[in-house]
Amino acid sequence: MAQTDSNWADRYREKWTWDSVTWGTHSVDCYPGGCPFRVYTKNGRIVREEQASIHTPIEAGIPDRNPMGCQKGACWSHCHYSQDRITTPLKRAGERGEGKWQEVSWDEALTDIADAMLDAIEEQGPESIITPLTPEVGAQPARLFNRVLGTPTSDGNAEFQDFSPGWHLTWGVFNPTSSMDDWFLADLTLIWHANPVYTNIHWYHYLAESRYNGGEIVTIAPDYSASATHADYHQPIRIGTDAALALSMCKVIIDSGLYQKQFVQEQTDLPLLVRKDNGRFLRGNEVYDWDREDQFFWWNTLNGSLTSAPRNTLALLDVDPALEGTFKVTLSDLSEIEVEPVFQLLKRHLEDYTPERAGEICEIAPDNIRKLARKVATRKTKIFIGWNSGKYYHGDLMERAMALLLGLTGNWGKKGTGTRSWAIMGMDGDAFMARKPGPGQEAAQKHIASMIAMRKLVSVNDPTMTPEMVQNRAAEVASELGGMGNMIPPAFLWYYQFGYKERWNDPENNDPTMKRSFDEYVNEAIEKGWFGDRASKVFQHVEPRVFFESGGNVLRRQRGGQKQLLKHLWPKLKMIVSVDYRMTTTGLHSDYVLPAAQHYEKLVHSMMSVHHLRFVLGDKATEPLGDSLPDVEIGFRLVEKIEERAAKRGLTEFKDCEGNVRSLVGLSDQLSQGGALREEEVRFDEAIRDNAVYGLLPKGTTLETLREKGAVRFTSWGSIGHGISQGSSIRPDEIHTPMRWHVEDKVPYDTLVRRAQYYIDHDWFIEAGEALPTHKEPTNQGGAQRRFLMTSGHNRWSIHSMNMTNNILLNTHRGEPFVFINDDDAVGLGIENGDKVRMTSNAGTMLIQAKISPSVRPGQLIVYNGFEPYMHEEHYSQADLEPGHVKHLGLAGGYGHLTYRAFSWQPIPADRAVRCDIEKVMD
Amino acid sequence: MPDNKKSKRQLAWVYDLNKCIGCQTCSVACKMLWNNEEEGADHQWWMTVNTKPGAGTPRGWESMGGGYDAKGKLHFGRLPTPEEFGGGWDFNYDDVLRGGKGRSAHLKKISGSKTWGMNWDEDEGGGEFPNAYFFYLPRMCNHCTDAACVEACPSGAMFKRESDGLVLRDEDACTGSQQCASACPYKKIYFNEARGVSQHCIGCFPRLEQGVAPVCVRQCPGRAAFVGFLDDENSAVHRLVAKHRVALPLHPEFNTTPNVFYVPPLAPAPLREDGSWDENASRIPPNILEDLFGTEVHGALEVLRSELDKKRRGKESKVMDELILYQWKDCLGHLTRDPAEIVWKRS
Ligand code: SF4
């Protein structure tokens, strides 16, 4: 009788054995993951990994989050040994993009690169060396030179276009985001501009479980997405009309008196008074000679008088601010004017958004709008949003309208409510490593003490500043943030040097309601110095010479397409470097490709994620394959080579564009505290120990602690990154809910009016008719006459283009890029499932395979992002169809919270709802 | 019915289709453990997740035949072709990345099926916009109680393990006749061309022996999978299948008495002609679910709906709590050991 006590069975048993187990995680922005894994190694080779499943819930009554992970993570080790892995430095041996390589030594590669960098510095200054910020944190140390040479890093918000401008306009912060276990607690979840079944595989269960717990799930999307399949209601919506839906719900809520009056009065600008003569907020210095320009007013109905809205608290002390009514006010020049609360203006504005009218705009049954509005008004509601809305040209308006819906219904600052998108904290220990006065934790203590003292100075003239404001102002003046070098909003660089001037001035791609030419707005923003000369003026004359990409893939990512870069940027570049563990499309077009260690071959940690609040260790399971090196080692070797080559040409210092003198001597020592923190493990341990000093991690945490436990929970936000944007403290025994400082402690917001601000009386916003959240039609970007609207979003099988070429994962879908098209549309065009098609817009064209489904909205084409351009015939991808426009209002500044700091307010490109055509291609 | 030696106990799986998100972590985890870089196994996916409605893998498997008729007579169905299984793709990486060919070479398949893949019709589904519908169906060998494959095997290589009811194959005795694959109505048996043997899900038996759950369950981030002995009153599997009756076998009419069970899918309310929601209608046509899970599906859905309703009214629901899975370990049955604890004494 055959049984399992024989040879064949032993072969299987042998397969599931190993020599050693290490902790692993993926130091990437999987929105952001940080799943703890165990990595199994046998005979010096990593054989597989499996989720560690070590989580215990911190708050009773909430499911744990095991076995947090995803299919990418479950075969990450396969990428260590896959055929696109790079293990030797490669020097271009043919034309750029040809794919001919010569294997060279590290020394040869770094010498060439260092020489090119020094040439660039001597010719035009460090500003001609561009490093884009990339979402792969593990790759960041390869760019160590950023921290000492003053070379610019283009801001990630624009670079990978992950910003929610509407949240910023409303709350003055990056994304306030709950930890994902909070999803479980919502009574109503609107999955809106998000597809978590694809993008939040590791956490999605909290949504399914919230439904099982009695919560309702509604998806709002043009198509019947994978996430819609698990909803209670799915509301299809015409592409790009979401603001109209939100505003109509707001109207229903106000008309039926379902809004939360006290929340509105206390937390928002809706009771603030606006002048009827000019549509501006009534300001302090208009009423009293001695008062501030940024003092705003209420009408107190308790005593019928004009009252200053306090700048130091949101609390309503002996005041009941009017939401409606028109009042007379005498100004300091004794003239009399009429004022009214924003709420009243809003009510008039919403007349345009009856469910019937909005129903037409959105192609939604008016009854559904009413039904949904009532649900939102009567339940703990969370808008589960991704980063889709911000990628629409008028995404800011959609988000502002959604924020209005939440504000009217009191839906933030408590569990199971709010919005979400994505947020990270900073790794203070790493960022401050070179800045503290020496190695060791005593030095870290001194550093934090001096930082606290400096921050006190920021608020010396305004004692009403909140900690959030202090940190944000400090970030605005800091030349370097988070150790990432000089962060610049890249819009101006793109405008002058990447060929976008022409494109952004093409009226076909712009909002037809834009009053002036794009150029005029750019010039005004520059003249008024809204973004600082360093970011806005330098690139009028400095041409990029060196482009250094580490862990990113600009030729896949750039909205506007690779063609744009290859035509306008590439010819200016003398040196293009790609640091990666695999060959990307950018690598293919680089002069050098430098092999980085893979994630299980070096010490990494998870992204510092607000979503899971854990510092997760990824240990070194094996030595890096071939000649590949940990990123930090690459970073140091390059810096040391720069020093060596500079010395050789007798160059000891140089000036940057602002006239600062920068040294070329002792750079490595500066970064490593005189060599004490040069080595990978020592450095990693030091960052962890310092994090414990800075309060991010429990006291006394070391690398050893992490090797024992795999992960530890954060204890505070630290002083860089988006932590402070959360407006809540991390509590040791509770899930994280943002904005509690405001709602519970009545701490003001960091906006111009210090309240959630729906009314933006900036000249440009008034000119654009966008002082209040409003609906505007999608633009004609891509070409007015084209029949389809292309939407996109993250796919299920890769993190950006990372893992996309993993042949295990390729086998779980079509194995090549495809576009989803509606079945009726396909029939009309004679396109069959699997056909080769060409898609075209006014920006470019690409070849792709058609995939047909009735889930797709008629007139919609869905191309999920992440395919390597080299997976397409001809190598052009969906980015080549995107004009890559930015909305001109992103250039607005000089207005309260509309000011630049890293990862914050700036122009970001739109790539959703690009107009294009599609046709079948015969082979 | 066959005279298979019945097992003493039966290990069973439950997949909750309202939690399954089609992420393929189960499939990938299984592939990584058993079929990665294995000779002749490129195309093998013992665990697969497909979109329903859809042809799945092997393409159109439901109409290929096999299993037993109502009288208990074994039927040999059709052997799926490699093309129908699909996939098994490798790609021309060198050509594109190091071949010096620039834009004239792009990454493409250089082996395997030309027309299909293990998840080729992902997210296509059925219906008509705006009332399209689909859901995910994870599939593995059902370790059937009346395993057609075992009866069909001419060489006595296949057997049902007494201790836990796993259906396994002695690969040293297998002659590669593929009768098992013809007889299996679920078409979950692959052929290893290089080694001349058939292969299918082994229930991660080396893990079970160490008290560790199979990877498809232990790695499922959707927390949609459960494993345990069917008769173990302490296992969630037992409660979901036998007590709450919300988990049903797939295609019971194949008469092999499968031991993988499914919590059937709910779906959002469909839209009426005027675009308004019709809460009383079903988006997924009931006959589609009946075809898959038999008529009992209506009762199971009814239980789900009424238990959901309890929760919505603020009442307790044991069924919902079970499916919420407050403590992940509860989906592992008796197989709760952490594999990372194991230290192998290897020579
Ligand atoms: S890739 Fe991200 S989401 Fe997936 S397992 Fe790794 S860390 Fe988790």
Ligand code: SF4
């Ligand atoms: S891992 Fe779980 S959720 Fe993902 S496809 Fe498999 S069964 Fe479904």
Ligand code: SF4
């Ligand atoms: S599913 Fe098929 S292979 Fe598995 S036990 Fe049943 S009949 Fe045999």
